[in-house]
Amino acid sequence: MTQPPGNDCDGGLLDRYLDGDLDAAEKARMAAHLEHCRTCRRQADAMVAFSQDFHDRIEQATDAVDFMALEKQVLTKALRQHRSRGGFSTFRASLKYAIPAAVTACILIFFAYPTFVAKSSPAPSAIINSFTGSVSSVMIFETPETRQTILWYNEDPDVESDQNAV
CATH class of the missing domain: 1.10.287 (Helix Hairpins)
Incomplete structure (x- = not known):
């Protein structure tokens, strides 16, 4: 055909x-x-x-092929390998997560500490100038928050020094 x-x-x-x-x-x-x-x-x-x-x-x-026996052999071998990985290699594997976590915690503490720790009341950082007169005194302080604070106070006149001046 x-x-x-x-x-x-x-x-x-x-x-x-x-x-x-x-x-x-x-x-x-x-x-x-x-x-x-x-x-x-x-x-x-x-x-x-x-x-x-x-x-x-x-x-x-x-x-x-006996698939049940083959499956048992494969699982046994896998479990042996998993158990042999214990000890130092397991410790080393855990460091993979522990070290970055510790570094992150340290960085957070470093930057968050000044913000969240209770601050003590500010003390003057420096006395810029002081003037004393016969009746009053003026002191100018520099503080971290207000930058300048002026204190003016009256003193009781020293009677003895006024009498000695006469």
Whole structure:
């Protein structure tokens, strides 16, 4: 039998046909093509035989494997490795989080301490000037918050010094 005119062989379409990925119209067209094209029919038969052989071999191999024993071996090995990682390596792994946490805490304390610690009442940082007269004295203090504070107070006149002056 010869191939009908205008119906070229298409390997991609044949693959999709064997995979079952064609719509109804394409599937009917490919089935008609396979009836008339010996080359495509042989290729399709070879691909189906290979696929079936491959599937059978995989099934035989999986039947020979005891998956329960394999799972037990894998879990046992994983637990041994996990237990062997204890000691210094576990300590070292914990430092990965402890050191950044300690540094962050120190930075927060450094910057928050002046803000949240109860401040003592400000004391004058310096006496800038002092004037003393016969009846009163004036002192100018510099403080951190008010910058300048002027104290003016009256003194009791020293009676003895006034009498000595006479």
